[in-house]
Amino acid sequence: MNDLATLDAHGVLTEPMTLQIQRLLPGPIERVWAYITDSDLRRQWLAAGEMEMRVGAAFEFIWRNDELNDPPSRRPEGFDAEHRLECWITELDAPRRLGVTWGRSDGVTFELAPVGQKVLLTITHRRLPDRDLLLKVSAGWHAHLDVLAARVSGTVPPPFWDEWLRLKAEYAARIAE
Structure with a gap:
């Protein structure tokens, strides 16, 4: 997506309605992989939910975004304290690639690549249904x-x-209607 020297924190559309976003994180790759696949670590930044690490395995993401910081910031209208999403593992190449189904989209892929002592995490969320x-x-x-x-x-x-x-x-300002 981006040259590492100019890595932007913002995601970009790689095709209509497909978002790709990257972060360069402290390694090693196994540590970042654990933050994606281990429920206790993942709940600290995204959502809880035990995963059986095999293609075809069903699991549930459980978001509690109010718990991501202390004290929690004010939740916007229209969001509940908890949100759940049933998903399935569609791709698995530990510790480099994990693909999962995701609601009404065509799924999400987490890709990890070592870059020296760091890890480039690329998340691609494919074909979201609307703006x-x-x-x-x-x-x-x-x-x-x-x-x-x-x-x-x-x-x-x-x-x-x-x-x-x-x-x-x-x-909203960056992504044209």
């Missing part, structure tokens, strides 16, 4: 990855919901 969901998902991935970057770096993450609201407005 409103694309904007919510773009802001969501961006905010969740900011929390992940803080967690793996040992720093305090930004207030999730405050960031999500700011980022949704940014993505």
Whole structure:
């Protein structure tokens, strides 16, 4: 997507309604993989949910975004304290690639590549059904990855919901209708 020297925190559309977003994180690759696949680590930045690591395995993501920072930021209207999504593993090449189904989209792929002592994480969310969901998902991935970057770096993450609201407005300006 981007040259590492100019890596932008914002996601980009790689085709209509497909978002790709990247982060360069402290390694090693197995550590970042654990933050994606281990429920206890993943709940610290995205969503809980035990995964059986095999293609075809069903699992559930359980979001509790209010718990991503202390004290929690104010949740926007229209969101509940908890959200659940049934998913299935569609691709698995540990610790480099994980593909999962994701609601009404064509799924999400997590790709990890070592870059020296760091790891390039690329998330591709394919074929979202409409612009409103694309904007919510773009802001969501961006905010969740900011929390992940803080967690793996040992720093305090930004207030999730405050960031999500700011980022949704940014993505609305960046992504043409």
